[in-house]
Amino acid sequence: METAYLSDRCRLVDEALDRYLPKAKIRPATIHEAMRYSLFAGGKRLRPILCLAAAEACGGSVEPALPPAAAVECLHTYTLVHDDLPCMDDDDLRRGMPTCHVKYGEGIAVLAGDALLTIAFEILAQTAPSARYDVGAYVTELAVASGSRHLIGGQVLDLEGEGSDVLLTPAQLRFLHESKTAALLTASIRLGGMTANATPAKLAALTNYGQALGLAFQVIDDILDVTQTSEKLGKSAGKDIAAAKSTYPALFGLEKSRKEAARLTKKAHDALKPFAKKGERLHEIADYLLDREY
Helix, strand or coil: CCCCCCCCCHHHHHHHHHHHCCCCCCCCCHHHCCCCCCCCCCCCCCCHHHHHHHHHCCCCCCHHHHHHHHHHHHHHHHHHHHHHHCCCCCCCECCCCCHHHHHHHHHHHHHHHHHHHHHHHHHHCCCCCCCCCCCHHHHHHHHHHCCCCCCCHHHHHHHHHHCCCCCCCCCHHHHHHHHHHHHHHHHHHHHHHHCCCHHHHHHHHHHHHHHHHHHHHHHHHHHHHHHCCHHHCCCCHHHHHHHCCCCHHHHHHHHHHHHHHHHHHHHHHCCCCCHHHHHHHHHHHHHHHHHHCC
């Protein structure tokens, strides 16, 4: 995939985030510093880039999709801040930097995550309605994906599965990752399509693409956790084994996990047939994620 495309989209997203977030010196400065520290610590900006690419695939432009793109990145970063807390995954490294609670303390990290979650919906509410989708539809889309039935529910299942002598079944593991990883990624893609007034058929195609891509992304994440270094990943490697988590490599081994990631990526590609050439960027992102090393 062209790195120039990814770099350009990252720049657009970062500029939007900088506009939407309170400046670091606005009182109380500590919370705004902590929010910005975590948000601008790096990262692939995968979810917002997918949001923008989905808008273009549906014949729309980037500008109307920037508010939801920024919103999903704020919400995603909140999940990382909270996931790293001692009461969750207890990690001290994220995106190659000390985690928010290491830098600012647990109390401020909790509040920074809360604030990023809250501002995500403030930003999302500024999205212009399209003919088929109003602001209420945008807000509902992100709220459902990030709530107890999906993202938070997936985190609960993840916590409950830690340290167990019995691994999850393949169906249980799939459900966990459909909830925790694929739901937010799919919502990001759907939001982009909604800003471009996607037809029901195209929105359904984007949904199928997102669900397959989200699962493929998680399989690769599980593989990288056991094959890469902390320096390469920008977060602590080997955490899944240490926590006795159920993962794709733990259940199926590395080779079968790689085949599953490839199968899911093909499924994502197949879902894009209704978009023809306009889905080219979404195709490229799917291949990029399958081949990634961090």
